[in-house]
Amino acid sequence: MENVQxxxxxxxxxxxxxxxxxxxxxxxxxxxxxxxxxxxxxxxQEIFGYLPREVQDRVAKGIxxxxxxxxxxxxxxxxxxxxxxxxxxxxxxMGTACYVRGGQQVLDDLKKELGIEVGGxxxxxxxxxxxxxxxxxxxxxxVVRVDEDVHRxxxxxxxxxxxxxxxxxxxxGDK
Numbered sequence: 001m002e003n004v005q006x007x008x009x010x011x012x013x014x015x016x017x018x019x020x021x022x023x024x025x026x027x028x029x030x031x032x033x034x035x036x037x038x039x040x041x042x043x044x045q046e047i048f049g050y051l052p053r054e055v056q057d058r059v060a061k062g063i064x065x066x067x068x069x070x071x072x073x074x075x076x077x078x079x080x081x082x083x084x085x086x087x088x089x090x091x092x093x094m095g096t097a098c099y100v101r102g103g104q105q106v107l108d109d110l111k112k113e114l115g116i117e118v119g120g121x122x123x124x125x126x127x128x129x130x131x132x133x134x135x136x137x138x139x140x141x142x143v144v145r146v147d148e149d150v151h152r153x154x155x156x157x158x159x160x161x162x163x164x165x166x167x168x169x170x171x172x173g174d175k
Contacts, residue, residue: 019047020058027062036063037073041080050081086121086128088166090114091145095134098142102155106142107131109159126167 026043030036040059041051048055051074060070074080092098092107111117114127121128137143140152146166154162 015048015054023047023055023058024062027059031063037065037070038077041070041074045080050084052082083119084121084125086125087168088127088147089130089145090127090163091130091132091135093133093135093137093141093143093145094131095138095141097138098135101141103142105156106144106154106159109156110144110163113159113163127163 023040023044026047027040030040030043033039037059040063041056044055044059045051053071056070056074057067060067063070074082090110092103092110094103094107098106107118110129114120114122114129116122116127116129118129118131135143135145135150137150137152140150142154144151144154144162146162151158151162
């Protein structure tokens with residue numbers, strides 16, 4: 001229970017009164033209009049980077065809709081994020097060709113190296129980790145996409161080096 005409370009405090013401390021004031025301004029413009037919840041959530045995500053419960057609650061109260069409805073919308077649409085996203089998005093392909101050629105081991109090594117599960121973001125917000133069913137690059141399997149760059153024939157041994165290319169901690173690493 002203590003970790004949940006600490007997380008809530010950390011989230012509250014990470015946002016500024018100016019961000020909430022900007023959100024309130026936009027909510028006032030959307031209130032009562034068709035599609036107001038989605039429009040307000042889009043703006044909120046633009047302002048805050050993601051949609052923690054505190055922000056969802058602010059939108060719900062401002063628009064005059066139940067929090068359960070707002071939460072339902074946030075979790076239904078894949079373009080909304082309830083956790084912060086990293087500077088770099090790492091995505092492992094788990095399609096048949098990639099899987100057969102070691103994609104699961106590559107994904108396991110990515111999780112181990114980053115210290116997060118699929119859908120998570122590193123504590124320093126450097127990386128977010130995802131997986132997809134197919135990237136359409138079967139001849140290059142297994143593939144990992146980092147941001148817009150597709151890396152071919154990734155092996156577990158290449159994972160650390162691959163991540164190092166995108167890490168701020170690596171010399172010349174800010175890509």
